[in-house]
Amino acid sequence: MNENGSKVIETINLKKEFSVKVKNKGKIRETRVLKAIDGINLHVYEGETLGLVGESGCGKTTTAKVLLGLYPPSSGKIMLEGDDISHLNRSQMKSFRKQAQMVFQDPYESLNPRFKIKHTLMEPLEIHGIGKNKKERYEMAKKILGEAGLRPAEQFMERFPHEMSGGQRQRVAIARALVLEPTFLIADEPVSMLDVSIRAGILKLLRSMIAERKLAGIVISHDISLIRYISDRTAVMYLGKIVEQANTEALIKKRYHPYSEALLEAAPNPDPEVKFSLEKIKGEAPNAVDIPSGCRFHPRCPKCMEICKEVEPKEIEIEEGHMVMCHLYGGAGNE
């Protein structure tokens, strides 16, 4: 763990809102605000992986896109190694893109089918003017491909994506993300399209790359059991807010927020004698346009109290490094 390391990326009260047109009887009646991210505070230390877990539509992917500068934030700040990067101009953005890279969900769609692997890996180097000449860029690309576990690298360099399996393609995607030596890497559901038998290998590769290169990594998934194998710390997201955040193993042993509890209990388990349970959660997540009053989880929460319906809980530190946002543990207090 890297408690003493420096924070590579940090968000301060980050918000992202979209305006959506609400249709009623076929006509646009009103424009409303969809709060995709509603004030989140996150940080990732050097060499550390943060897992971001939650249901679909909770804002995980929007968070990734805002952090990578693909959407401008509505308010709040993003700090990269101490510099505010919330609003960058074009040339600043170009050098930022070199530092922040992403691995996408679907390796069948994220690689250019007409590019040989060497072109896929050498193109970013060329764009950012790294390496003196083609030969040097080729060597750099080959080296990273080998490190991503595709050996002999010379052979894989000459292949097209369709000549490779899903796992191999995802390794190429990881190599492409790392060839620019970024400081910050986001992987959005990196193994959900892959076969179970090869998932472990990809997760291990990501994890070791992040640790060895001292990157700040964020891995997004809806499956908390996968997050357990890759992240040092985990943040649980619900409707645009981080409701609980802690060291991953600590969170699995003791979860405070009823939503984290429900998420863990509902996950199917490979042991046929331990069944999942749905007692701790009702229904589906509401639409982010109509966020419930008070605590946004209260309509689905089995432990809902009167106060939960009216007052939004504040984030409190319940144990060292374990943040939770729930009235069960206080958190109603004034500023």
Add this chain to the structure above:
Amino acid sequence: MTLLDVQKLSIEYRLSDGKLRAVDQVSLKLESGDVLGLVGESGCGKSTLVKGIINLLPSNGRIIEGDIVFEDVVLNKLSKESMRKKRWKEISLITQSAMNSLNPVYRVGDQIAEVIIEHEKVGKRSAMEKAEELFDLVGLDRGRLQDYPHQFSGGMKQRAIIAMSLALNPKLIIADEPTTALDVIVQSQILERMNNLLKGYSGSMILVTHDVSVVAQTCTKVAVMYGGKIVEYGDVVQVLKKPNHPYTMGLKNAFPSLIGEKRELVSISGTPPDLSKEILGCRFAERCPFVIERCKGMSLEKTEVENGYFYCIRHAEKEELRKRADLPETWESEV
């Protein structure tokens, strides 16, 4: 009572450059009330097998030997028309992309009613009443019957499809990856609901999935498929707790769990065999850590165990192999 008896079924696809035997001499028995999990990696033939059972193979695929007996009727000898009458009414299929199999320009309610009207001599009104009951069963609001598919979330569409597949209380439901695209909580909700509904009228189900956890949580029996063959079959607790085939041992290791201490995830290196070539002996031999000379080239040896069977030439040493399979070193090798 035996509901479905698949006898030595082989299915071949005709390709531009030869043939591919996707299912090779598979035998399978299903009693009424059984929920069978069919697990395996992509390309192992699990979808082809179920498509063969329900007689919906693509035009280049055909059954080259074996029979499918469903309640004393040989399905593969039925005419197109009599098979069509059986679908939905006696056997229904929930496909992999079920969410996209609703017709976008018809109301969801009308689509469900259509199935009922087509197979039972009832009017529109009583069909709609039945559809309302079905929506209650799967936990959808009756009012939503008037909605179009695009107004539904992914989980709701999936429930609507399940409602449709249950419309005529079929004796057998074949569900091909019914929840793969869904979130953990929605997935568990749907699986629980389907299980309860089936129990209500002792219907049977074949659940096709690559997710061992889903099988562990929902099924009573499991068949593990590899390279077009069922390599191990038995009661779910027996197979997952004490696997006999090295492939099942490997699959189990590759699965993340939230219970107990964190254990290292281990992937099975290599890729599944190319089925367009003839393979002698055990199909898993190439990737098996316990491979010996005899595995290749010899015909397969079936070992019967209580309520099941498996194919492994080293069956006598299964206790020993199981112990070794638990160690991550056993599976380690280059990509």
